[in-house]
Amino acid sequence: MGYLSLFTGFMLLLVSADNFLxxxxxxxxxxxxxxxxxxxxxxxxxxxxxxxxxxxxxxVGDLGLVxxxxxxxxxxxxxxxxxxxxxxxxxxxMKTSFLSLELDRSTIIAFFxxxxxxxxxxxxxxxxxxPDAMEGPTPVSALIHAATLVTAGVFLIIRCSFIFEHSSxxxxxxxxxxxxTAFFASSxxxxxxxxKRVIAFSxxxxxxxxxxxxxxxxxxxxxxxxxxHALFKALLFLSAxxxxxxxxxxxxxxxxxNLIKIFPVAYVMILVGSIALTGIPFFTGFYxxxxxxxxxxxxxxxxxxxAFLLGILAASCTAFYSTRLLFYAFINRTNSLKxxxxxxxxxxxRTLIPLVLLGVGSIFFGFxxxxxxxxxxxxxxxxxxxxxxxxxxxxxxxxxxxxxxIPLFLTLFGTGLAFVLLKINLGNETYSSILFTDTPQGxxxxxxxxxSFRMLYTFLSKKWHFDQIVNEALVHKTMLFSYxxxxxxxxxxxxxxxxxxxxxxxxxxxxxNVSYLHSGAINHYLLTALSFLIVIxxxxxxxxxxxxxxxxxxxxxxxxxxxxxxxxxx
Numbered sequence: 001m002g003y004l005s006l007f008t009g010f011m012l013l014l015v016s017a018d019n020f021l022x023x024x025x026x027x028x029x030x031x032x033x034x035x036x037x038x039x040x041x042x043x044x045x046x047x048x049x050x051x052x053x054x055x056x057x058x059x060v061g062d063l064g065l066v067x068x069x070x071x072x073x074x075x076x077x078x079x080x081x082x083x084x085x086x087x088x089x090x091x092x093x094m095k096t097s098f099l100s101l102e103l104d105r106s107t108i109i110a111f112f113x114x115x116x117x118x119x120x121x122x123x124x125x126x127x128x129x130x131p132d133a134m135e136g137p138t139p140v141s142a143l144i145h146a147a148t149l150v151t152a153g154v155f156l157i158i159r160c161s162f163i164f165e166h167s168s169x170x171x172x173x174x175x176x177x178x179x180x181t182a183f184f185a186s187s188x189x190x191x192x193x194x195x196k197r198v199i200a201f202s203x204x205x206x207x208x209x210x211x212x213x214x215x216x217x218x219x220x221x222x223x224x225x226x227x228x229h230a231l232f233k234a235l236l237f238l239s240a241x242x243x244x245x246x247x248x249x250x251x252x253x254x255x256x257x258n259l260i261k262i263f264p265v266a267y268v269m270i271l272v273g274s275i276a277l278t279g280i281p282f283f284t285g286f287y288x289x290x291x292x293x294x295x296x297x298x299x300x301x302x303x304x305x306x307a308f309l310l311g312i313l314a315a316s317c318t319a320f321y322s323t324r325l326l327f328y329a330f331i332n333r334t335n336s337l338k339x340x341x342x343x344x345x346x347x348x349x350r351t352l353i354p355l356v357l358l359g360v361g362s363i364f365f366g367f368x369x370x371x372x373x374x375x376x377x378x379x380x381x382x383x384x385x386x387x388x389x390x391x392x393x394x395x396x397x398x399x400x401x402x403x404x405x406i407p408l409f410l411t412l413f414g415t416g417l418a419f420v421l422l423k424i425n426l427g428n429e430t431y432s433s434i435l436f437t438d439t440p441q442g443x444x445x446x447x448x449x450x451x452s453f454r455m456l457y458t459f460l461s462k463k464w465h466f467d468q469i470v471n472e473a474l475v476h477k478t479m480l481f482s483y484x485x486x487x488x489x490x491x492x493x494x495x496x497x498x499x500x501x502x503x504x505x506x507x508x509x510x511x512x513n514v515s516y517l518h519s520g521a522i523n524h525y526l527l528t529a530l531s532f533l534i535v536i537x538x539x540x541x542x543x544x545x546x547x548x549x550x551x552x553x554x555x556x557x558x559x560x561x562x563x564x565x566x567x568x569x570x
Contacts, residue, residue, distance in 0.1 A: 003040065004143065007033035011148045015155065020069045020079040023156075027065065027120070030149050031058050037144065038136040050132035057129040061119015065156075068112030075105050085162035085386070092166050103169075110163050110170035114177075117153030121207045124181040128470055130204055131463075134196040138241025141196060145203045146237060147230030154210045154226055158219045162386045165217065172303050175215025179307040182208025184464060186317035190324070191460045193253050195240050198325050202277060203233055205314055209292050212307045218295045219385045224373035225288035228366050232276035232285055235358035239269040242347040242355065243329065248340045253325065257334035262344045267330050269355045274322035276362040278411050279315060284366030289315065291374055293407045294396030312410050319414030327422050 010029030017023040039051030069079065075091050076084050094105040117123070122130040130150070134141060144150065157164060157174065164170055182205050189201035206229050213222035243259065243266050244251055260267050276285040293315070296308035334341060346352070372380045376394060396404065462468065496502045 003033055003036045004140070007037065007143065007148070011152075014152060018081050020072060020081070020084075024065065024069060027116075027152065028062065030152065031055065031062070031120075034058075034133070034144055034149055037140040038133050040136055040140065044135065046132075047135040050129075050135040054129040054133050057126050058119050061116050061126055061153075064112045064115025064119070066116075068109055068116060071105070071109045071112060075109065081159075085160075088162045088166055091163075104167065106163060107167040107169050110160070110167040111173070113156060113160055113163065114170060114174055117156050117211070118177070119153070120156075121150050121153030121211065122181075122204050123153075123177055123208070123211060124184055125466075127181065127185070127204055128467055131197050131200050134194065134200050138196070138237060138244060141200070142234045142237035142241070145200060146233040147226075150203060150207055151210070151226050151230070154207065154214065154222060157211070157214045158223055158385065161214075161217075161219050164214070165386055165388045171215050171217065173215070175212045175303045175307050178208045178210070178212030178215055179303075179310040180208070181205070181211065182314040183310040183317070184208075186314040186321070188460055188463050189321045190317055191457055192321070194251050195244070195253050195256075195325065195329065196237070196251055198253070198321055199233070199236050199240060202236075202318065202321070203229075205318060206233070206277075208314070209289065209311065212311070213292045213295065216295055216299050216304055216307065217387045218292065219387060220373055220381060221288065221291045221295055223381075223385075224369070225292060227369070227373070228276070228284045228288045231358055231365055232273045232283075232362040235269055235355060235362050236273040236277065238351075238358065239266045239273060239355055242266045242351055243270075245351075246345045246347055247336075248343065250336065250340065253328040255336045255340075256329040257332040257336065258330070258341075259334075259344065260330040262341075263330070263346055265346060265352050265355065267326075269359050270329070271326060272359045272362050274326060276366075278319040278322050278415070279407060280411065281408065282367070284362050284364070287366035287370045287374075290407060291396075294399070294404065297403065298395040298399065312407050315407050316410040316414035319411040320418045323415045323418035324422060327418070332422075 007030055010026045010033055012026075014023055014026030014030065017026060035051045035055045038054055039048050041047045072084055073079055075094065076087050078084065088106065091106040091109065092104050095102050096105050096108060097103075119126045130145070133145065136144070164174070185201045185204035185208060189198050189205065192198045192201060206225070210222045210225050210229075213219075213225065243256075243263050246263060246266075247256070247259070250256070272283075276283040279286045279289040293308060293311045296304050296311055298304075299307075372378055459465075
């Protein structure tokens, strides 16, 4: 509870700050609190590894935010929001060199700000930490991955709309990256078997919707979806946590089944959250997701149509994995141990009351708040959001009904496809349970299509090989460089030889080498004494014949030959 309060305090600091420096303090604070919360079960090795992974990946994104803050101060000589936003248009004409390119200062600042948001909001490339963060307690997932930490990047982009609106290049990058993330995460969520990971990839997908809405200059719609998403995603996480807690801490969907009678309240809440998530009409998620997809279609640009296409495909995948989750957990035949089924129980009223409240919000909030967020001329945001692009949500109202209902058609198609694959075609078995069995009997075409289906399933289950690429191209190379160069060459080599430990080792070695000269043989000692006498004699000769270097070298060479001869004979 202390960590949750610490997290909440830093989050309030982030959203209430009036300058970038205080905002960055809250930004780093929630990163620290997330590390503490994810690794809360410190007896689990995977929890510690996931916390370290989340911390390191977020440090990569935070580097971009640090560079953005430095660029802002270099450009405007202040970090105050009001001054920076008022002067943001002045940075358009300021050219600077970055990566051998002449770019507007506003483009560089906006790009670095977005780079910081990519790490915190788990966009494509830096999303690898989000699924592993499910190792934390379920209330932590509901807090961090629903309404606060992962949406901090979206909040940053909306807050800095004055800067982004003066950089068309950055807006293009934001919209494309958000659309790709929405489709990628939803496609991967289709094949996940951990109930919390399914919801985690759903979070990543919904963040993609918010990001590409910002890239299309529809900041108010993005903020509306952020608020709606906080309700139904917190509902899904807490309801899943209620089922996990009452079912012996089991999280594998394949071990669930036939729980609708044991967890009736949790089933209804997950059903409500899933319907709101998929965007079925008259639920909260419909009003914001439909507005985002409609704004993408009526934007009139190539990146808008690209975002519209991937957005409706992501909506179909969202409906598929939401239906799959409900089927696996509550409708399918049970595949769990008898002792778990006998001891399964619904949570207490103190746990269920927040679920019911969130369920009511997931049903009604979108309807009652849509005019406040999206109403034409609504004074809700005042001057907090700036957009050079004219509102396109009105244009979508006059679009063909067939176009307007495409997201709904694909959502229903995803739901129907899930029922077909899960129940009708495969009988009482599920598609993922027989993917790893022998090839089904049939003609050559059916066998070929089955192999293609298995290849697609494997590709999605490996998360598009992003983890493999990151591990092999970055992590392993970095660890090898860190061990061979920075550790063995610098730490163990240069630093240890130059510090007191290295000097003591050097003098110890010299002491041992000098001690070997004390052989105890009288002839060795006589030779040493004779050598020093001859050295003194030669030094005297050098003083006398200092101008004749040739004579001095000749005498020195003769002395060296004499000493070697005596040493060999001894």
